[in-house]
Amino acid sequence: MTTPWADPACPRDDRVEALLAEMTLEEKLAQLGSAWPGVERVSGNVAPMQDVFARHTEFAVASKNGLGHLTRPFGTRPVDPADGARRLASMQRELMDNTRLGIPAIAHEECLTGFTTYRATVFPTALAWAAAFSPGLVERMAHAIGSSMRRVGVHQGLSPVLDVVRDYRWGRVEETLGEDPYLVATTGTAYVRGLESAGIIATLKHFAGYSASKGARNHAPVSMGPREFADVILPPFEAALREGGARSVMNSYADVDGVPAGADAGLLTRLLREDWGFEGTVVSDYWSVAFLRTMHRIAATDGEAGARALEAGIDVELPDTLAYGEPLAELVRSGAVAEELVDRAVRRVLRQKAELGLLDADFTPEVDVEEPIDFDPPAHRAIARELAEQSIVLLDNREGVLPLAPDTASIALIGPGANDPNAFFGCYSFPNHVLPHHPGYDNGIRTLSLLEALAAELPAARIAFEQGCPIKDVDRSGFEAAVEQARKADVCIAVVGDRAGLFGLGTSGEGCDAEDLALPGVQGELVEMLLATGTPVVLLVVSGRPYALGVYADRAAAVVQAFFPGEEGGPALAGVLSGRVTPSGKLPVQVPRTAGGQPATYLHAPLGGNSEGVSNLDPTPAYPFGHGLSYTEFAYTELSLGSAEIPTDGEVEISCRVRNTGDLPGAEVVQLYTADPVAQLPRPVTQLTGFARVFLAPGEERQVTFRLHADRLAYTGPELRRIVEPGEITVMVGASSTDIRLWDTLRLRGGVRTVGHERVLHTAVEVG
Structure with missing residues (x-):
């Protein structure tokens, strides 16, 4: 006879109470504990x-x-x-x-x-x-x-x-x-x-x-x-x-x-x-x-x-x-x-x-192992590739060197991340998290380094690779060979950044905190020497955090940021460099100008912004939150508010039109920001309130409509209650937190309203 707690036809809570009544104290506490077999x-x-x-x-x-x-x-x-x-x-x-x-x-x-x-x-x-x-x-x-x-x-x-x-x-x-x-x-x-x-x-x-x-x-x-x-x-x-x-x-x-x-x-x-x-x-x-x-x-x-x-x-x-x-x-x-x-x-x-079905009388822990178990099937790799491609951020392209010209004859691929597929993996990836403690195992998955991926992407180009220096160690012995290759090349791609690890074994990851935001080791010195060659340098940063790039930004021909793009990172980056992939990533963090510019966030109140006349330190980033360029151009027009005024518990439609005015297909991340110019307490000078990724063919135009509820403008007020208050709100739509293309004013009317857990948390968006 099946006990009541093992009968899936019984109500869940009745089953739980029946089982709990059967338990000794020791059996109860065992359900609150765990075991880690094999960790020793x-x-x-x-x-x-x-x-x-x-x-x-x-x-x-x-x-x-x-x-x-x-x-x-x-x-x-x-x-x-x-x-x-x-x-x-x-x-x-x-x-x-x-x-x-x-x-x-x-x-x-x-x-x-x-x-x-x-x-x-x-x-x-x-x-x-x-x-x-x-x-x-x-x-x-x-x-x-x-x-x-x-x-x-x-x-x-x-x-x-x-x-x-x-x-x-x-x-x-x-x-x-x-x-x-x-x-x-x-x-x-x-x-x-x-x-x-x-x-x-x-x-x-x-x-x-x-x-x-x-x-x-x-x-x-x-x-x-x-x-x-x-x-x-x-x-x-x-x-x-x-x-x-x-x-x-x-x-x-x-x-x-x-x-x-x-x-x-x-x-x-x-x-x-x-x-x-x-x-x-x-x-x-x-x-x-x-x-x-x-x-x-x-x-x-x-x-x-x-x-x-x-x-x-x-x-x-x-x-x-x-x-x-x-x-x-x-x-x-x-x-x-x-x-x-x-x-x-x-x-x-x-x-x-x-x-989970674990209490059911017919539960069995055995799974089918006769059918092959593939943890890395093609469908998963396809998602990994798509996400890697969408995440790569083109920070700068001041000399138009990207995408690489089809007739680029010689490329100097320099840097410690250029021929290391593990440089694409995060701290909690199995190859970087566990395998360092098990020498003798390969990664268990097929991963191309950037050198391998770029050679496959551009088979006619002559690619010369030099490491230049390690990620972390102070070793300048490879500088001379790296600089020589850069001088001889049509373009130099400098691949610098992090190696993820644990508790000091890497430069990024759990327990791998940084003293400042200078590139780790002597990578910054290597970049300086490459920039001094006169060869156009594409600075490609593959990292787990943003590093201070302001010192290089105005001298590099182009700057690309990738945040550990995973096993398909090599082909994704090669596609962006060649132009097969039009970059569309946007920064989820700012990129600082200087190595000591911390802590900083774009979500600063007025006192945290431009410090001219107040402090000798300027917190302005090299590249702001939400920034990311493309190989095509996007125009924003026709900002429209469904109403110029709504109650403090109301909702408004905010729409604009976005057009691809360039010659290539591409995706734009349309970003909605708001600001509260006068409030009971200092508010961020700008804050992301909604966004939409929009793919557009050349010449294509689409309408993007955000439904903004007044709850999304709430903040914690003087009495530590979350409130929506009447007054003017600045509504801004643009390509980044500082690249605002369209703006208008929305007025909230009525009394101060207290909101709780049931408030609206999400800004709905439609792309038509």
């Missing part, structure tokens, strides 16, 4: 403080009372897809057959640039998704990622990162969606929809404030006021929960104004659950519960750390069970921690297991 065999950190906390515990011992989560069964070491599926099924079968209640675990994996496992597609990094300004394509990518994960029995993905960039020196800028909360919210929500549509639980991270650390140092404290926190940091999470349907949230390592997120009930319970209505699970960032004792020092024991986290609202401890096991059980038995808090978290975990 990794020679090097793939998570912070792994060398301190990772344990060798037999799986049967770790799971004797059951298990909430299985940590990274595919993403810890190279494993053949079929072998990995069998191993995961074996662990699930052991849980089902050898524990009293037989409940399988939720298997989770990283999936920021694709399923982080061997032989899986490496898509562009999140910063590149944002540069594409193409949420629909990002949604398709995420669905593809989720489909691969679901195919082999994985249930949850630890993505997307919704941290809004506040300082480009932070190592994890590459994992973010840029510095504008609306762009982050819109693109992140699209990713969530795609992953969830494949049956994978999306996990929003890092909740909240992690990216605003002091000095841009990983895990550093955050000093931020409640208004900035509410208006900049929180909106992407709110949108991804409400509009994307994300079912999990991961806490931030940071403390904000002295309160660690992992022990903040105001954040994880009152805001997230009571105000926003979130019903999913909160999972800890890896070892962040133990960090309450070791790093934040607000608990004397692991049990106390577990109690603080559980009370605040963390439901599951990842990646292993240090605090939520026996240390927490002792406090519950003694009465120091109420068992009701344990039950609260267990209910949330069991609800998700019911939704």
Whole structure:
């Protein structure tokens, strides 16, 4: 006879309550814990403080009372897809057959640039998704990622990162969606929809404030006021929960104004659950519960750390069970921690297991391994190529050297990123995240370096390659050969930037923070020497963060920016250089003029702008937010507001016409900005309020219509309530935050209106 909790015909919550009533305290706590089998065999950190906390515990011992989560069964070491599926099924079968209640675990994996496992597609990094300004394509990518994960029995993905960039020196800028909360919210929500549509639980991270650390140092404290926190940091999470349907949230390592997120009930319970209505699970960032004792020092024991986290609202401890096991059980038995808090978290975990089918009597963990498992099929590579192409940003083309002339006879391809396919991969790609700890393995996927891709793209050209210098090390021994090749060539392409890694092994990525925004190592010196040759230089930056390019901008013939474009980055870049691809990416972050120009953001109030007469330092960037050129031209005309005045709870249509006036087909990202010239508190001088990617053939014209609700103009007012207030709003449409082509004034009438969680979060757009 099937027990009530194993019957899928019973209501979900009834099943959960029936199962909860059967559980001992130890079995309940087991559902709040996790195990990371095999991590002890990794020679090097793939998570912070792994060398301190990772344990060798037999799986049967770790799971004797059951298990909430299985940590990274595919993403810890190279494993053949079929072998990995069998191993995961074996662990699930052991849980089902050898524990009293037989409940399988939720298997989770990283999936920021694709399923982080061997032989899986490496898509562009999140910063590149944002540069594409193409949420629909990002949604398709995420669905593809989720489909691969679901195919082999994985249930949850630890993505997307919704941290809004506040300082480009932070190592994890590459994992973010840029510095504008609306762009982050819109693109992140699209990713969530795609992953969830494949049956994978999306996990929003890092909740909240992690990216605003002091000095841009990983895990550093955050000093931020409640208004900035509410208006900049929180909106992407709110949108991804409400509009994307994300079912999990991961806490931030940071403390904000002295309160660690992992022990903040105001954040994880009152805001997230009571105000926003979130019903999913909160999972800890890896070892962040133990960090309450070791790093934040607000608990004397692991049990106390577990109690603080559980009370605040963390439901599951990842990646292993240090605090939520026996240390927490002792406090519950003694009465120091109420068992009701344990039950609260267990209910949330069991609800998700019911939704995933893990509680069903007929659930089987085995998957079909007779059919070949391809984690990098042609359809995924096609998405990777399309996204890479759309994300490449043409910053400058002052001498018109791009696209390369068909009769270009000789090209000097110089730089440490020119012949290294791994230079296209982000920190959380399997080749850069895990394989450095497993020498002897190839990348497991076919990837062309730029040298190989350009040779295939331009077979008649003579291409001479010289590394010039390494990415990071101070080694000038290759300068002379590089300069010689540049002098002899018709054009020089200088490929500089980053190599993603972990905890100092790279120049970008988790734990790879920068002291300033000068190009790493001696790459800047190499660029200077190449510019001095007199040969036209195309400066191609492949990086995880924006670097200060102002010193080169007025001397380079052209400047191109790519943010780790993934496994198809070589052909995509070669296509842009040759002209086969018309560039259409736009900057999701500013590109600074000077190496010390941090922190800075285009979302500055009037005091943060032009400092003439006030300071000797000018924060004006080399290239502004939203900037990106094309090989064709676009004209904007006929701005029209459906009404010149709307109430503070109204909506207005804002339309314009965009025409391709050049000779090539291309896509333009039409950007809607607003400004509040006079408000109760200082407001950003301009702020992205909507956008649309529009493809146009030569001579083609289309109408773009934004439906702007007054809620989108809300901000946190003097009394810390989000308000919409009457007055004039400047409406601007253009090609970047500073290249405004059309503008008008919209008046809001009525009284000051307070808005809450149910406000309109999205600006709808139609292209006709």
